Amino acid sequence: MNDLLITTVVTFKLFKQPYKIGDTYEINGETRLVIGIESFELNKYDSTLKVRYTCQRLDVLDFVSKGKAYRQEPHQIEMEATLRHDKWDRVSDLNLGTTTILRGERYKILEYTEISLKGTDLYVSFLARPIHPVDRKEAKAKLMDERRKKLQFEII
Known part of the structure; x- marks a missing residue:
């Protein structure tokens, strides 16, 4: 069974903006919504910032809000x-x-x-x-918005 809420670690090169709460990102074809920041670690030797996030998997929509x-x-x-x-x-x-x-x-x-x-x-x-997790309707809307951005569609 795939968990709806997961903890994930993302490594950024220093001076690259890390994700904020409410941001979405895609990893391995899966869209995730950042709903919390757990911890971070600076590594000055390899110039990286490692951030541990609590994320919601937006591709999973079969849950009760x-x-x-x-x-x-x-x-x-x-x-x-x-x-x-x-x-x-x-x-x-x-x-x-x-x-x-x-x-x-x-x-x-x-x-x-x-x-x-x-x-x-x-x-x-x-x-x-x-x-x-965020409400199912909000998650679905966020996922559709991200897909629209990826495909560069505009609704008029």
């Missing part, structure tokens, strides 16, 4: 993770701003509430908010 139901009251939940001592290299998966999946839903990590050691394991508790 959820965002409008949650617009009234932004909510967050407390989550926890335990990393075994031999898996500490995965601690970057829990950096602030990154996204994680719980029961099939994607959440953005906002704030740590507890970090402790339990034996040789690292225990992390944090607050996260749900990430929702």
Whole structure:
């Protein structure tokens, strides 16, 4: 199954403008909409900027739009993770701003509430908010607009 929301890393040469939230880009024939910026890393040795984005795949339109139901009251939940001592290299998966999946839903990590050691394991508790794709109609309109631009069509 192809996920609707994905995390992707894009590398830019320095002084080339990185994507902003709301921008679309195409990779491997797939159009993606940037809905969040998770993190970035500057590498002065090879003059690159590596940006980790949360993106919506615009080619996937078979989903139920959820965002409008949650617009009234932004909510967050407390989550926890335990990393075994031999898996500490995965601690970057829990950096602030990154996204994680719980029961099939994607959440953005906002704030740590507890970090402790339990034996040789690292225990992390944090607050996260749900990430929702843009409305299906908006996604379809954005995809059609991008295709029109690519084909250089104008509607009069």
